[in-house]
Amino acid sequence: MSRPQSQAEYLARLVPPSVAARGIGRRALLRGALGVGAGVGLTGLLAACGGGGDQGGAAAGSGTVSFGSNESGTRFAKQREAEVADFLKATGTAVTINAVDHSTFQENINTYLQGNPDDVFSWFAGYRMRFFAEQGLIGDISAAWPLPGIPDTFKAQSTGSDGAQYLVPQAYYPWAVFYRKSMFEAGGYEVPTTFDALRALCQQMQTDGLTPFAFGDKEGWPAMGTFDMLNMRINGYDFHVSLMAGTESWDSPQVKTVFDTWRGLLPFHQPDGLGRTWQEAAQGMLQKKSGLFILGTFINEQFPDDEDDLDFFTFPEVDSRIGATAIDAPIDGFCMSASPDNEEGSIAFLKYLASPEAAAAAASTGLPFIAANSEADTSQYSQLQLKSVELVGQAENLAQFLDRDTRPDFASTVIIPAFQQFIGNPDDIDGLLKSIEAQKKSIFSS
Template sequence: MSLSRSSAIPRSALTTMAASRRTVLRGMALSGLAVGGANLLAACGGDDDSGPSSGSGATVKFGINEADGSGPAYDRLKGMADAYTKETDTKVSLNAVDHNTFQESINTYLQGTPDDVFTWFAGFRMAQFAENGLITDLSDVWPIDGLNDSFKQASTAPDGKQYFVPVSYYPWAVFYRKSVFEKNGWVAPETNDDFMALMDDMQGKGITPFAFGDKDGWPAMGTFDILNMRLNGFDFHMSLMAGDEAWDGDEVKLVFDTWRTLLPYHQADPLGRTWQEAATAMGKGECGMYLLGTFVVDALGENGEDLDFFTFPQLDSSIPADSLDAPIDGFCVAAAGQNQEAGKEMIKWLGSAQAADAGNNAADAPFIAANSGASTSTYSDLQKKSVEVVSAAANIAQFMDRDTNADFANTVMIPSIQEFLKNPDDIDGITASIQEQANSIF
C-alpha cells in the first residue's frame, strides 16, 4: 500500500521548522568563506562547452556529491539527469565527486569555475553561501508546483530571497533489525528506563547496544544534537548553534556528561570506523541499534524490510521528546556558473514530482520526496514511517553541520567531539576550548 499525497509533511510541521531556522539565521553574523585546502572538485568548469543558454541543444553542468557507482544516492541523481536530458533535449554534463571530497572542497569550488547546478543543503549552509554571493537568487523560479510554502521558507535566506530547491528529506532516529529484536524479545523503548534496561539486556547477551563510527567526523554530531534537544530543548539547541549560548555552560557540560555515561554502550574506538562499517556491524547483529539517518539502508545493500526505528526517548520530564534532526537535501545554482539561464531551468525541473519519480525509479532505494505530487508507490514501510514521524514532530533541526557556521562545525566541533570520544573525562577542558574558538568565529 502506498502513501497518499496528503501523507507528505504537513504545512504546520514544516512551518515550525522553517520559522525556527529563520529566527536563528536573522540573528547570525555569517562569517567569510575560507579559500584553500583541497583542490577544485575534479572535472569542474574550465571548458566553455556550455552551448546555447537554454532550449534544444543547451548544456548544463551538474555537480553532485556522490561518486560514480557509489550506490543508490548516485543512481538517483544520475537518473534525474538522464530524465532531464530526455525531457528537454538539454545535455547534462555530470560531475560526480565522492561525498567527503565534495564537502571539503565546496568553498574553493564555488569561488572558482563551478558547475551550473550542484547538490546542497537547506539551513545555515545555504544561507551562508547566499550571504557571500556564491549562489544565485532563485526567487523567479518559485513557486514550484508540489513544494508548499513551508519548503519555500526552508529555501529562503535572511534577505528574504530563495536560493535553494528541495528534493528530499530524511529523519535521524535509532535503527534496529526487526529480526534481532524479535529473536531476543526486545521492543522499542518508550521511556529512558526502558531504554537503559534494553541496553543492559543487550550487553548481557553479548551484543553491543549501539553501532558507532566517527572516522569521517560528522556522524557523532547527530548524537550531540539529539542529546542537546532532549536535555536542553529545541530553542536552546538552535540558539547554541547560532553562537548565542555558552558552550562552556552547565547545559552543554550536561550533554557531554550524559554522553559519557552512554559511551560504554557504544562500539569502542569509533574514530577508526566509518559509518558504513558501523552500519554493517548492526546489519550482522553484532550491534543492536544505530543512531543515524535513513541512509543507513544504503550501507546495508537492501531495501530495509528488516529495519525499523524509534525516536530517541525523553531524558528530562519537562522537555517533550518531539524534536529531531530531519535534514532537507536539494540543489543550488552557482553564481559563477557559466550558464545561469539553463541552470535555473534545470533546477526548477529538479524540484518537480517528475524529477523525484525519475530519481526513485532509477535506484533500488528511493528517497522521500519533498514534492507532494511524487509517487510513493516505491516507498518502503521504513519510508512511510519516516513521513509519519517527521510529520508528527513539533520541531525539526537540520543537523549540526547545517544549522551552524560551516567553519565552526568543521574546524571546531569535529575535532572537539573526536577529542571528547578519546578523552571523555576532560569535559571542562573540551568545552572551554570550544567556547574560546566560538568567541572568535561568532
C-alpha cells in the same frame, strides 16, 4: 501501518517560524580549506542535442549545464544519470555530472565555491545555505520560483537573508535509532520510550554478547546526530537552535549535562569509532553483532538484501517535561553558482529537479528519502519510507542537523575535532567546553 493520504499537514511543521525568521549577519568565510576532490569544479563541454520542449515551465535552450553532485558511489548516482537523460530529452540541453563522495564534497565546499564551481550543485537548506548566499557564493534562483508542489515552509528554508531564493528542495529524511527486527525478536527486546529504558536495553544487549551501538565517526559528522538528539531531549528545541546560532554558551551547565549524559553512553558504543566510517560501522548491524545505530535513513544503502528487516524508533525522551517531539530531518536540494556559464539552462534544470517527476524518479532508487514535492507519487514508497513520513509527521520541531544549522567554519574547524577529542578522551568535559566556547566567540564575532 496505513500510508498518510497527504503530505500537506506534516510539511507545514518542517520549518518552525523560529528557524525561518532567524537572520544571519555578514561574516567572513573560512580560508585555507583543502582542495576539492578530483572532478569537482570541472565544466563539461558537451554540445547540446538540439532544441526541446519546456520542462517545469522554463525552456532550457541550447548549451550545456555542469552539475556538481555529492552522490559518487551511492545508488543515487545512477538516479542522477537518469535525471540528466530525462532533462536532455525534454529540453535539448545536456548536463555533465562531476561527482565526488558526500563527505569530500561537504568538507571542501568552501574552496569549491571560491574556485570554479559547477553551474548547479548539490547542497542543503537552512543556515549553511544562507551563509554562503550572504558571501555571494551562491546564485539567486528566485526566477525558478514558485515551484508547483513545494510548500511555503520549504521555500522559507530555501530563502536567504535578503528574501531571495537560493535553493530548490528535492528530498528530506529523518535521523533515528535503527535496529533489526529479527534481532529484537530473537532477543525479546522492546523499543525503549525513555532514556532509562534505552540504557537498560543496552545493558541487556551487552549481557547477550552484543555491542549495543554501532558507531563510526572517521568523517567527523556522524557523532553530530547523537549530540543533536541529546541536546534537544535534555534542553529542548529552542535552546538547541539558539546554541547553533551562537547565542547560547557551550560551557553552560545545560551543555555540560548533555556531554555528561553522552559520556555515559560511550561504553555502549563500538570501540575505536574514530577509525571507522559509518558504512563500516553498519556492517556490525549487518552481521548482527551490533544492536542499534543512530543515523539517517540512508543506512539502508548497506542493507540491499535485508532492508525489510530494518526498523527504527525516535530517540527516547530524557526529560518528561521536554519529551521526544524534536528530531533531525535535513532537507536536500540544489543550488546554482554565483556566475554560471549557462544561467538559463541552470534555472530550467533546477526547476526540473524540484518537479514531481524528478522527485518520484529519485524515490524509485529504493533509498528512503521522502520527496519534498507534495505532488510526487508516493505509491511506490517502501515501508521504511512510509514510516519516515509518519515520524516526521508526528514531530513538533525539526532541525536540519548540526553542520547545517550552524556556521560552516565553526562546524568544520571546531565541532568536528572537539567531538572527536571527546570520544577519544571524555574525561575533561569542562576544559573541552571552555575551548569550544572561546573558539565560538572568535568565529561568530568575525
